[in-house]
Amino acid sequence: MPNIYGGDKVFKKICKFMITGMLVILLFSSESCYAAGEYRIWNNSISTVSSNKIWTITFNRDIDLDSAKNSIKIYEQDTSTPLEVNIINTSQDTVQVSPANSYVEGKDYVLVIDSSLKSIDGKVLNQGVKYNFTVEKNSSQSPADIESYSQYYNVIKSALDNYEDTLILNISNYDKDTYSLDVINKILIAYPNLRARYLSAASNIEYTSPTKVTINFKYADTKENLIKKEEVVQEKVDKIVSTLITSDMKDYEKELVLHDYVVNNTKYDERAYVGNIPEDSYTAYGVLIDGVGVCQGYADAIDRLLIAAGVECKMVIGDANNGTEWIGHAWNIVKIQGEYYQLDSTWDDPVTSDGSNRLSYSYFNITDDQIAKNHRWNTDDYPECTSTEYSFDNLDVIEKDAYDNDIKVVDNYNDFYSAVEEALS
Numbered sequence: 001m002p003n004i005y006g007g008d009k010v011f012k013k014i015c016k017f018m019i020t021g022m023l024v025i026l027l028f029s030s031e032s033c034y035a036a037g038e039y040r041i042w043n044n045s046i047s048t049v050s051s052n053k054i055w056t057i058t059f060n061r062d063i064d065l066d067s068a069k070n071s072i073k074i075y076e077q078d079t080s081t082p083l084e085v086n087i088i089n090t091s092q093d094t095v096q097v098s099p100a101n102s103y104v105e106g107k108d109y110v111l112v113i114d115s116s117l118k119s120i121d122g123k124v125l126n127q128g129v130k131y132n133f134t135v136e137k138n139s140s141q142s143p144a145d146i147e148s149y150s151q152y153y154n155v156i157k158s159a160l161d162n163y164e165d166t167l168i169l170n171i172s173n174y175d176k177d178t179y180s181l182d183v184i185n186k187i188l189i190a191y192p193n194l195r196a197r198y199l200s201a202a203s204n205i206e207y208t209s210p211t212k213v214t215i216n217f218k219y220a221d222t223k224e225n226l227i228k229k230e231e232v233v234q235e236k237v238d239k240i241v242s243t244l245i246t247s248d249m250k251d252y253e254k255e256l257v258l259h260d261y262v263v264n265n266t267k268y269d270e271r272a273y274v275g276n277i278p279e280d281s282y283t284a285y286g287v288l289i290d291g292v293g294v295c296q297g298y299a300d301a302i303d304r305l306l307i308a309a310g311v312e313c314k315m316v317i318g319d320a321n322n323g324t325e326w327i328g329h330a331w332n333i334v335k336i337q338g339e340y341y342q343l344d345s346t347w348d349d350p351v352t353s354d355g356s357n358r359l360s361y362s363y364f365n366i367t368d369d370q371i372a373k374n375h376r377w378n379t380d381d382y383p384e385c386t387s388t389e390y391s392f393d394n395l396d397v398i399e400k401d402a403y404d405n406d407i408k409v410v411d412n413y414n415d416f417y418s419a420v421e422e423a424l425s
Contacts, residue, residue, distance in 0.1 A: 039112070039128040047133040050165045051105055052218045054098040055131075061119035062092035071117035072097055077108040077132075089276045092120070102202065102216045103135040143168040143212065149178055156215070157187050160194045163223040167215045174211035181215070189381050192315035192330075196283040196300055197226055220279040229285045233304070236288045241308045251311050252336050252365070252390045255343070258305045263349040263359050266301075267292050270351065295320075295346040299330040302345050306334060318377030320347075329375065334365070339387035341365035344375070361392035 057072070065087070073082040074097065084100035103109060115128040146152050146169050159167045171179055181201055188195045199218040206212040219226060244257045269281040269292045277294065280286040287293035287301040299315045306313035312335035320329035331344035344363035363371065368385045388394065 039130045042129050042131045043133075046108065047131070048136050049103075049133050051102040051135050051216060052099070052165055053103065053133070053135075054096055054218075055111060056090070056094060056096050057113070058094045059119070060093070061121070061123055063089065063095055064118045064120050065089050065095070067116070067118040068095050071114040073112045073114075074099065075110050075112065076104075077110055083109075090278055091276065098218075102218075105135050105137045108132070108134045143170045145169075145210075146171040146179075147173070149183075152179055153183055153187065156183055157191065157194075159215070159217065160184075160187065160191075160198060163197070163217075163219055163226050165217055165223075167217070169213045169215070170210040171213055172210045174205075174213070176205075179213065189317065192317060193284075193300060193303065195315075195317070196296065197221065197279075229280075229283075229289075233284050233288060237284075237304050237308050240288070240305060245309045250337075252395065254309045254311050255306060255334055255336065255365075256395070258309060259302065259343065259345055259348065259364060260359060262287060262298060262301050262305070262345050264357065265291055266298065266349060267357075268346065268349060268351050269294050269297075296330040298346040298349070299332050302332050302343065306332075311335070314382065316342075316377050316382055318375060320376075321374045326376070331363070331371075331375070333382055333385060335383075336365065336390045339389065340383040340385045341387065341390060342368065342371040342375075342385045344371065364392040365390050367391075 069087045072085075072087055072095070074085055075082055086098045086100060088096055090096055097111065109132075111131040111133065113125070113129040115125040117125050144151075144155050144167070146155065152169070152171070155169065156167065158164075181203055184198075184201055188198070197220045199220055201215055201217045203216075204214045206214075221229070240258070240261060244261060245254050249257075266287045269277055269286070271277040271281070272294050278286070280290060280297075281293045282296045282300075283293070284297060284300040284304050287297040293301070303313050303315045314333045316331050316333055318329055318331075319326040321327075329346075331342065331346065334341050334343050342363070343365060347363045348360040350358050350360060366385075367388060368379070371385075
């Protein structure tokens with residue numbers, strides 16, 4: 001088997017992802033650092049942010065992450081105890097700072113970067129920096145009245161669809177088992193495209209009558225950026241489908257050309273191996289716009305493309321065995337002529353030792369039994385895949401060797417790929 005992907009974390013945690021926020025450029029020098037009390041105030045007026053604000057800080061040198069964790073703090077104004085925060089690298093010169101718990105609405109805070117911060121080559125800051133901000137109040141939001149689980153499910157799905165930071169609910173006949181945050185896992189299984197940007201949620205319960213439940217959500221970017229990226233992805237999906245798909249194509253032909261487009265135009269993001277992978281690589285945006293991604297991004301792109309082409313498709317969330325251990329993984333199940341098939345486009349795009357692109361069909365339209373050799377998933381959540389009629393071995397397609405990426409689909413597609421690259425450029 002080709003080199004199989006390791007370290008592909010499908011189930012994201014807050015410490016693994018980034019959100020675009022403030023961009024701070026700080027200059028390093030080789031001089032000794034100033035005393036900790038000497039800071040430059042970065043903003044003249046206090047900025048107003050959401051209760052889940054995550055700051056992105058970019059430097060002009062690569063940052064020592066351990067130093068960043070010791071030198072970057074967030075305080076509530078006029079206090080001396082720093083908040084608990086998560087600090088991660090999104091690239092070698094960029095860190096993101098997020099609160100372990102949501103900021104308190106209406107409170108004032110300060111982000112402090114001490115001059116003790118070091119680059120990986122030992123340089124220190126010329127001067128420490130302070131950035132003052134306050135947290136917006138959402139008290140004007142009207143609570144939603146909830147009388148059933150279905151209402152609860154739908155209102156939370158709507159909040160995730162719209163990247164809402166806060167949701168306030170008045171729940172009649174509340175009980176903790178029915179109205180728990182486990183509903184989010186069920187929503188993400190049914191609508192896996194939401195998984196790409198959602199990070200976490202926390203709730204606060206007030207035992208009034210009716211019970212007041214406040215849910216705070218965290219996402220992998222600002223609402224504005226998420227909306228913009230979604231629009232860009234949808235435009236790209238529409239362009240790909242309108243270019244590659246024709247009205248006379250059978251569903252398996254649509255599946256084949258879209259699978260090949262994704263594999264031929266995407267590189268597996270090997271930053272997954274070292275843990276500094278950008279959030280976009282887990283999404284269709286990374287695969288279709290940046291041309292780089294990991295399994296969740298591949299599956300998200302395949303899902304969007306096939307559905308846009310009129311082919312029923314579902315993203316599968318499970319695990320895969322890389323030969324050493326089971327790791328989080330995502331792939332697809334596709335419905336062709338009334339039967340379901342397993343499709344793993346990520347494992348059809350293996351990482352090669354010489355860096356060359358390789359188009360494979362080992363995981364194109366296979367059965368549950370076949371894929372279960374190195375994949376596992378909750379079978380109760382997904383349709384059964386037993387048919388072999390439209391497996392790759394039964395299609396009239398020629399697969400070329402590892403150094404020739406093009407394939408030729410017999411039946412009027414001999415010249416197909418020669419026009420694709422130009423049309424989609």
